[in-house]
Amino acid sequence: MKHILASAAIAVGLGGAAHAGCAGSEETCKTDMGEYHIALPDGVENPPALLFLHGAGGNGKGALRMKAALDRGYAVIGPNGLKRPDSRFGPGWSFHPDRPKVRDEIPFIREVIADAAEKHGVNPDKVLLGGFSIGGSMVSYMACDAPDLAAAYAPVAGSFWRPHPEMDACQAPVKLLHTHGWKDKTVPLEGRPLRSISTIKQGDVFYGMQIWRETNGCAGMRADTFDTSGDFWHRKWDTCDAGALEFVMHQGAHGIPRGWTDMALDWFEGLE
Structure with a gap:
């Protein structure tokens, strides 16, 4: 299996370069609560969107490298995270429910989607x-706390942190595709403390999937279908009361695997 992984510094997708800014402008798009970058596909009216949250130390302009989404007629939106005063990693997201928030991220993302719809014609x-990474953790908490925020959710290499949410904590079923690397040591599947004596611990991805099975009312713990025929290994739960749930693994480490954008959009379009 030949994977080329995006680095944590890039913290987003693969493909050709795109200009940062606001739909061709050199400036970022600005809302009351923050900023975002957006690139629009050529000749598509009211396009769907891939909105992607960067990892620690990144920024939203990296999402515009996801040329595969633009080629498929999607707008690509990359919001900018904010730097925490106590963080050495640069911009990130106020994702952990037990830590002080620099910004309430759910209203911010609602604002970004509304602004992109009003000013750039994106279909909300x-x-x-x-x-990706902390951005993937943020997506997981948003899906749990505000399941109506987006049509579907696709965290990569990031999930819940300890203490995990209660099994009945998430608000409603969701459509969710989680992707993770088998060799990820930065955000291992089992989680880890940030430092050897840290009380801040990443969560267990497998336990996170159990939370989603409970939330979606899936009939069994075991996946219903499996596919290991390509670069991505798929585990899918089909016998659920609502939503959609799939867990995808690849042989790489902490990064976004080549082909992820097309794989995720194939899944997204298959939900319709």
Whole structure:
């Protein structure tokens, strides 16, 4: 299997370069609560969107590298996170429910989607919300706390942190595709403390999937279908009361695997 992984510094997708800014402008798009970058597909009216949250130390302009989404007629939106005063990693997201918030991120993302719809013609009802690493953790908490925020969710290499949410904590079923690397040591599947004596611990991705099975009312713990025929290994739960749930693994480490954008958009379009 030949994977080329995006680095944590890039913290987003793959493909050709795109200009940062606001739909061709050198400036970022600005809202009351923050800023975002957006690139629009050529000749598509009212396009769907891939809205992607960067990892620690990144920024939203990196999302515009997801040329595969633009080629498929999607707008690509990359919001900018804010730097925490106590963080050495640069901009990030106020994702952890037990830590002080620099910004309430759910209203911010609602604002970004509304602004992109009003000013750039994006279809607010067809937004896939993805994110990498801490951005993926933020996506997981948003899906749990505000399941109506986007049409579907696609965290990459980031999930809940300890203490995990209660099994009945998430508000409603969701459509969610979680992607993770088998060899990820930065955000291992089992989680880890940030430092050897830290009380801040990443969560267990498998336990996170159990939370989603409970939320979606899936009939069994075991996946219903499996596919290991390509670069991505898929585990899918089909016998659920609502929503959609799939867990995808690849042989790489902490990064966004080549082909993720097309794979995620194939999944998204298959939900319709």
